[in-house]
Amino acid sequence: TRTQVGIVGCGPAGLFLAHLLHRAGIESVIVESRTREAVEGTIRAGLLEHWVTELMRDMGLGDRMAREGHAHDGITLQYGATRFHLPLDELTGGKRVTLYPQHEVLIDLIAARLADGGRIHFGVSDTAFHDIETDRPRIAFRHPDGTPDELSCDYVVGADGFHGPGRRAIPAAERREYDRTYPFGWLGILAHAPLSWHELIYARHEEGFALLTTRTPEIQRLYIQCDPRDDIANWPDERIWAALHRRLETAGDWKLADGRIFQKGIIPLRSFVCETMRRGRLFLAGDAAHIVPPTGAKGLNLAVADVLVLSRALEAALRRGDESGLDAYPATALRRIWKAERFSWMMTTMLHVDAAETPFEHRIRMADLDFLAGSRNAQAAVAENYVGLPF
Ligand code: DHB
Incomplete structure (x- = not known):
């Protein structure tokens, strides 16, 4: 099968990317090793940053979130006998966060993608990236019934989590990685x-x-x-x-x-960054490239931030032949990634007992x-x- 952008991983990074590309008139296909039921039923993160809720609303994906999500205009912190309120909205010119669980976001994005005619292959196995250093990279996989298949792409994206094949498609000796457990x-x-x-x-x-x-x-x-x-x-x-x-x-x-x-x-709990977020025509996004400890709820939001940058860069490359955004993608994404790593590390260190x-x-x-x-x-x-x- 031919497609413009082949995406491995139907989590927040892969799904937001497919929607952003679709909005820009670019075709993509997602392959995912888990079943749709597993993706939609696994309870994970819960908190959306202000701009993520605005992005969902702007993309026409925010109706159920508006009804069922809960906006929080502050958080409470506590140590010893001291409990205090931190007024997020007053301190940020009216911004808030919304509790709307990750699996609910995924349910909404999968339904909308399929309604738009988007292709998502669930339950695939033996997923592998090939020819990433050519101008026709491929994603090989097997359907649930064992039939082999392949996506022939202009660009491929590893949005396949910390344990997926995306990062491993870049030789270990060439990856610049930092971590802390x-x-x-x-x-x-x-x-x-x-x-x-x-x-x-x-x-x-x-x-x-x-x-x-x-x-x-x-x-x-x-x-x-x-x-x-x-x-x-x-x-x-x-x-x-x-x-x-x-x-x-x-x-x-x-x-x-x-x-x-x-x-x-x-x-x-761990912190991890693979700064090598690109090799040839393979790009990494979300947990494939970085992990934050959960304190502060940055993981999902950071994955969406990566693909917002990546979608604009892919759009410029595919519509205008301008690859400068793709060349800049790791550096641009990493500036935000390291700030989220810093914040998550700081919250973790301040609040845990070692x-x-x-x-x-x-x-x-x-x-x-x-x-x-x-x-x-x-x-x-x-x-x-x-x-x-x-x-
Ligand atoms: C949740 C998780 C977090 O790590 C956090 O900082 C806030 C909320 C949650 O699961 O709701």
Whole structure:
């Protein structure tokens, strides 16, 4: 099959790219190793930056988000007995964030893509990039019934996540990569429970970080810092609730409402950047090129930012033969990527408890929070990053 842009990965990066290209009159095809049900049913991130919600609205993809998403005009932070409100909207000239889960975004974008006649092949296997250094790169794959197929493209994009074939199609010796692993994991739960608070709460407790967030008025999402090598089997529901109550109920007489847990799991935290985001006619976007720890909710938003830059560059190349945008893509994308890496690292470091931290470092972290609680300038810097940096 011929197409202009072949995309591996039907996550936020791949889908936003396909929509942006379609809007510019450029054809693309997406191949995805998971089934449509798996893509639409996996619960992941939840928070959209201000400009992402505007982009969705401008693309005609924002109707359900407007009805079912929840705009938040502030966040709550907490340490010891201190709880404070950080007014995102006041500090950013009226910007907010919207809680609208990633899988709901994907459901809406997949439906709209298919309604537009877009092609997405789900459940494929043996996906491989070929001839990326020629002007006719290819993506080979097998359909779910085993039939081999191939996309012959002008450009190919690895929007296929940290473990996908995209980044590995660039020889390891030629990739410039940076990473940091943290001695922290997040144990996340979904529970049938009422809302406990009108905002997200990010808490630093001497036992470890805790985050209260939400999905719907009836379903709450909560996270606690844990050992990344710990086994979820060591965490019966009562132990999780006990930790959440201890870590979150430190300010006044506020109480956390609990309920029945229906999903739980542990994820490791890491920071990673592959600065080599292009080789020949292959371009990387989203988690294929970079990972942030979840604190601050930058991952999905950063993937969308990559493909906004990439879609404009592909449009210039395919419509006008102007490749200057493609040449500049890694450098342009990396300026935003490193700022998101910095912010996610800063939020993670400030809010988590590291057993290897010296008493000096511990006091610096507490002073970070104390400064943030009392300084409008410090809060404005956090708010500016949290709602999404301008382009
Ligand atoms: C959520 C996750 C985050 O990492 C975060 O910083 C805020 C919200 C969430 O899952 O809702």
